[in-house]
Amino acid sequence: MTAARSRTDNHTDRPPGDRSPSGPPPTYGDIDWHLLWRTARATKAWKTSAPRDWSERAESYARRVLSSPYVSNVLTMLDIDHQTTVLDVGCGPGTLTLPLARRAASVTAIDYAAGMLDRLRAAAEQQCLTNIRTVLCAWEDDWHQASVSVHDVAIASRSLNIDDLGAGIAKLDAYARKRVYLVERIAPTPFDPAAFTAVGRPFDSGPDYIYTLNILYTMGIHPEVRQIAISPEDTYPDLEHALERYRWMIKNITGEEEQRLRAFLSSRIISKTGDRVTIGGLAPQRWALISWQPSGHRETNYS
Numbered sequence: 001m002t003a004a005r006s007r008t009d010n011h012t013d014r015p016p017g018d019r020s021p022s023g024p025p026p027t028y029g030d031i032d033w034h035l036l037w038r039t040a041r042a043t044k045a046w047k048t049s050a051p052r053d054w055s056e057r058a059e060s061y062a063r064r065v066l067s068s069p070y071v072s073n074v075l076t077m078l079d080i081d082h083q084t085t086v087l088d089v090g091c092g093p094g095t096l097t098l099p100l101a102r103r104a105a106s107v108t109a110i111d112y113a114a115g116m117l118d119r120l121r122a123a124a125e126q127q128c129l130t131n132i133r134t135v136l137c138a139w140e141d142d143w144h145q146a147s148v149s150v151h152d153v154a155i156a157s158r159s160l161n162i163d164d165l166g167a168g169i170a171k172l173d174a175y176a177r178k179r180v181y182l183v184e185r186i187a188p189t190p191f192d193p194a195a196f197t198a199v200g201r202p203f204d205s206g207p208d209y210i211y212t213l214n215i216l217y218t219m220g221i222h223p224e225v226r227q228i229a230i231s232p233e234d235t236y237p238d239l240e241h242a243l244e245r246y247r248w249m250i251k252n253i254t255g256e257e258e259q260r261l262r263a264f265l266s267s268r269i270i271s272k273t274g275d276r277v278t279i280g281g282l283a284p285q286r287w288a289l290i291s292w293q294p295s296g297h298r299e300t301n302y303s
Helices: 002-012 033-043 051-056 058-065 069-075 097-103 114-126 165-174 193-199 209-218 239-247 255-267
Strands: 085-089 106-111 132-136 151-157 176-185 224-230 234-236 269-273 276-279 285-292
Touching (some): 033 165, 033 209, 069 097, 069 285, 097 106, 097 114, 097 132, 106 114, 114 132, 165 209, 193 255, 209 285, 255 269
Parallel strands (some): 085 106, 085 151, 151 176
Antiparallel strands (some): 224 285, 234 276, 269 276
């Protein structure tokens, strides 16, 4: 009887729900979101490219993104007018920089790939846009030394592919007076898991916007979040253009894998009209637009 009573007492001494040998159960505060972010980045299927790789792909990347419905969707959600100065970090070939330059007072465009900035400058000259300044810099570089000043608005559109996400967020926050905008993917965007299955590759989408939100929360930032949804149906001039749109997803794609990818896309054709082909049944494209007022200018409303 004494032994049985001792076992019961030991059990009831633990907090409810605690299955560990000793100590309280874990709470939200025990989660290291920075570590989870780095771990998820290390295991994802698509690894971040080096600056040289991005430079070499500048032309093909520009063809994919500059006319994407993503651009118009994002632009409608940005509070920017002709008096606004904009810092566009990870600008690429000018996906947002070019249309923003028509609306804003000026745009400073930062990228770590020289080829992307070359493509941007050529497009700006062609479009007679004279209020764009380009800066060759990485997230980890000293922007102050590159003569980058504080702007009204700081934007990072699909460009926070860095190990220290918290440091990147803090940097954007410090370089903005009025608003910070991030666009982060909602998994599996921009990838199509079915395409990986079709070519026989494993797929791990890596970290998405939910990691960013939680890291922001740990930093005391409570942002506004809006979703951008783009139709899963895409129309192309022909199957070759569709193949180009998908080929980038599969790193170092082999000839055999490309044939499988072509067959996969052919099986998804839902209509052919003249010189256009529409492919459906693809993974929907969803993005999270995350924004907040910078910490140095944040207003607190207690009413």
